[in-house]
Structure formats: structure tokens, C-alpha cells
Amino acid sequence: MYGMVNKAVQDLLVTNHGEDVWHKIRSKAGLQDEVFISTESYPDEVTYKLVVAASEVLDLPAESILNQFGRWWVLKTAKHGYGQLLAAGGRDLGEFLQNLPNFHTRVSMVFSALQPPEFRCTEVAPRQVRLHYLSHRRGLSAFVIGLIEGLGEMFSVAVQIVHEQKAGDGVDHDVFLVSWNDLPTS
Ligand code: HEM
Structure with a gap:
């Protein structure tokens, strides 16, 4: 998916949970060094990994993060x-x-x-x-x-x-x- 999707996931998580929690989530997803560029395409796997890691770190069902x-x-x-x-x-x-x-x-x-x-x-x-x-x-x-x-x-x-x-x-x-x-x- 285009980077704008991953960037938006990042915005949501940073706004609602702060930078520290975001860093925890991105490391759990194995994406600590990834920079998201809106107009570039990324494998769908990147977005899925972010959602799964957010669900684990925040202890919420993945459906709730997606919603x-x-x-x-x-x-x-x-x-x-x-x-x-x-x-x-x-x-x-x-x-x-x-x-x-x-x-x-x-x-x-x-x-x-x-x-x-x-x-x-x-x-x-x-x-x-x-x-x-x-x-x-x-x-x-x-x-x-x-x-x-x-x-x-x-x-x-x-x-x-x-x-x-x-x-x-x-x-x-x-x-x-x-x-x-x-x-x-x-
Ligand atoms: C200006 C508003 C919107 C933009 C710029 C936009 C753009 C995008 C982009 C870039 C993707 C990722 C797919 C890819 O990169 O190949 C996407 C996926 C998606 N969009 Fe939109 N979208 C917009 C509004 C909407 C709205 C209003 C809906 C539905 C109510 C919607 C439903 C979806 C769904 C469900 C996906 C997930 C991909 C999938 O199911 O295969 N989008 N959109």
C-alpha cells in the first residue's frame, strides 16, 4: 500500500498514545528504521505488521485498531x-x-x-x-x-x-x- 496509509497509522498512534508507545510498536513490527514516504509503495505486509504490533502493545483486538x-x-x-x-x-x-x-x-x-x-x-x-x-x-x-x-x-x-x-x-x-x-x- 502507498506510504500514506502507514503514515496515517503512525499519526493515529502518535496522537492517541504518544511517541514512546509508537516507537515500541514500530520496533515490535521490526520497522524501527523505516521512513514512510506518502507517494511510495510498500508491501501490504508492512501495514499488517503495524496493526498486529499495535494490537499487542496496546492490548486491544486488531479489529479495534482497524476500526x-x-x-x-x-x-x-x-x-x-x-x-x-x-x-x-x-x-x-x-x-x-x-x-x-x-x-x-x-x-x-x-x-x-x-x-x-x-x-x-x-x-x-x-x-x-x-x-x-x-x-x-x-x-x-x-x-x-x-x-x-x-x-x-x-x-x-x-x-x-x-x-x-x-x-x-x-x-x-x-x-x-x-x-x-x-x-x-x-
Ligand atoms: C480522499 C480519500 C481517500 C484516499 C486518498 C484513499 C486512498 C487509498 C489508498 C492509497 C489505499 C491503499 C491501497 C494502495 O496503496 O494500493 C486505500 C485503500 C483502501 N481504501 Fe481508500 N482512499 C480514500 C477514501 C476511502 C473511502 C472513503 C473508503 C470507503 C468508505 C475507502 C476504502 C478503502 C479500503 C477498504 C482500502 C483497503 C484496501 C483493500 O481493501 O484492498 N477509501 N485507499
């Missing part, structure tokens, strides 16, 4: 670093999710070696879609859930996600039923 990272990616990394790309994705959550199948095509114009996931989206009811997530990478569904939660926060709606189908054991991809409504006014 936090999904939210962070939308609300911090994408919003601050790639704001125009994100804004072009849609004016509300429904529009954004309907446009998601094409989203990384625009990202690929800037990052030509991108190996993006594939999404398919069908409307089930107003404010409810079924989202299919296909990837040659495994184990990232908690990241996708965090991304959708981050998008919900960005568009100021309350999101419910049901993980209807999980990839693995003969099932080739994940399916999420995503519903949302306005946040209660206080």
Missing part, C-alpha cells in the same frame, strides 16, 4: 490531506456511498500504482443501502466499518451497520447493510 484507523482516515487523513477528493465524493452520506464504486478511480489518477478495493452499492430503502466490499486483501472489514462510521460523523448522521456477509470459507466478499438517520437535536 479506529478507518474513522481516523476519513476524519483526519482524508479531510486534511485530500479534502477536495473527499468533497467530490458526494454532498451527503447516501450520495457518497452511491459514488463509492468510482471513488478510487479518481484517487488512481493521482496515485497510479493504487490497488484499490471494489465497492458495489444498491439502495434498499431511503437512507438504507447494501454495500458490497471486494478486495484481494483479507481481514480489513473492521477498517471498512470504521470508514463508514467516519463518513457518518463527517455528514453528521447516526449510522447503523449490519455486517450481513463475511468473506472467508467459500464466501468471496463482505456485505454491509448501512442505514442512517439524523442525529437527535439536543
